[in-house]
Amino acid sequence: MRTLHKDTVIAILLLLFCGLLAWSSLHIRLPGYGTLKPSTWPQIIVGVLTLFSAIYFVQSLGYPATDGDKADERKPGISGFLEYFRNPIICFAIYFVFLATLPWAGALIGGILLVFALLTVLGGWTPRDLIRHAVYATVSMGFMWTLFTFGLRVILPEGEIFSIR
């Protein structure tokens, strides 16, 4: 069986997405006032996106199955993908944890931990690195937190473990 080109798969996903949005746009509440219905503009855009996605799908059928522009250093399979995108995946995960724990840790402590974790994962964890990263994290986030809190009077998220009020 012929393997689908990456662009074909994306085009199919886009068309499915358009279908979902088209269905959702039919359920937008219509108030009894206003001349331009709230659903009109989104429906125009979904229509345009569907048209473009269909063209993209047809174009992609003409592409060869093997992906010529694939990153040459990337190994095939899931393990190759995970290895190639290791750093971005870890960074996204750390950022996710930072946001999930923000109500508990707060912007200052959470931010320091975020910067420390990112620097350590990306830059190495020899004892010297750890000390340097801790200093960078504390100084950079401490400065930013102080600037926003006292300089600009923006109260950043306060966690359960640290509050200035």
Next chain:
Amino acid sequence: MEHILAALAEIATVHTLALMSVGAIAGLLAGAIPGFTIAMAVVLTLPFTFSMTASQGIATMIGVFVGGLSGGLMSGILIGIPGTPSSVATTFDGFPMARQGRPGLALGLGVWSSFFGGTISAVCLIAIAPQLARIGLEFQPWDYFALVFFALTITASLAGKNLIKGLISGALGLLIATVGEEDINGVSRFDFGSDYLQEGFAFLPVLIGLFAFSQLMGDIRNPAEARRSLAQTGDIDIRIEHVKAAKIVLSKWGNLVRSSIIGIFTGILPAAGSSISNILAYDQAKKASPTPEKFGSGFEDGIIAPEASNNATAGGSLITMMALGIPGDIVTAVMLGALLIHDVVPSPSFITEAPVLAYSIFIAFFFANFLVLFFQSIALRLFVLVTKVKMYVLAGIILAYCGIGVFALNNIVNDMWTLLIFGVVGYAMRNLGFPLAPMILGVVLGPIAERWLARAVAISTDMSNFITHPWSVFFLTLSLFSMGFGLYQRDRGKKVWPLYYTPLMVLALAPAMFMMEGYIRPGIGVLMIAGGLYALYRGHQKAAEFKPVAEESA
């Protein structure tokens, strides 16, 4: 003349200039911090102006305004994060130029383009404010919609090599902007029952996520490269090349003047502003360039156009505020508020009733450009040290700063989630070959287009209004040609038809000029027809001896 001298005496005092300097520095800082908008900086300045005189207060705010417009270019060029929406297009070429080892030149070009753009705008402000402002009054919802529609068609020229992926990216941007409660009726769309989606996506978290977050992830993907600094990755010149940059900017005077005029014109139109003008100017510079393919790869014209236009927009919006008493954007609305606090009521007769104050504002704007140039030159020396920091350190700290910056925008933690989500989306799109610039354009312009369309339809459901209003006809005609620009770019030098593209566009725009009032613009229409016919004749001659340029071998 006596009013100008009296105004000069008001502004050219040590006290006022010191206040303006503080404002300019604060504006530069605010512009450089991603997520901290110029409007926020001007609003924060407002309470400090209560104790000042009207001219001092406005002068300080103008310092913040001009500083903010210029400050956005520093982060945009050096770290790829547009500090404000008005510097989005600056990153398209400024960031690649910095990556190629020329951050000093990129910053120099940005600073000097901002300065010249602002100065041209200031001269226009002093010379022809009331006349220009009348054009703004001619615009009705149909014309505004046509203008924004034209800006949306730029997607085609920003798409780069893969036109269909660029168009999909632009449409996705428009779609993102429709999520949540709409402005007109307050009806929620595409929320799927989620409170988070019901609130919609704020523009800046989306912008920073798509552009900055995804860019940083790309920078640190390779572990070895992540541990190098920009200065280690190649031969980097971190001196700010002021003389060279100023010479380049002046040598590209056509682009500079055109971009400044686009900026002034966009500023005059209420609710348009620098977030649109920088993209319009970039697009027009690309279309007018003999080498449009160089745009996006660190090309000088790609920095000059957006930076000249966004600073010129400030003068344009001041023209509307001064001549008509209409705030064109949030910043001028806050300035109007400051004037009201000092018992000055802006109105169409403001310039005649309070000439000294009016000219004080003109002169303050003129001086602000010089002050910003001076302080930015100092700030750049510190900012450029960024290129010596290792990439992973930069990425880690900037990611945290981005989070705090987007939270400060609305004090909502959900905006930080939006940042992460669009960071992932942006990174995936980059890796799948979808250009991000059209998406940003869609997110910025989508709500504006819908708003004007709703207003137009609310006034009259007769769609013929779009072809009976001259400015609407002008921009819709321009849009048609803009949509074909991608094909023009592809076929130029290879096929005959692009030789007729520009003459036909000029000829097609002429009828709109005839529809306009007065004698000057129809006169310009006559010149356009004469010029267009001559260019068509020249194009026909060239077509007869046309030899296609050989395709570059792969």
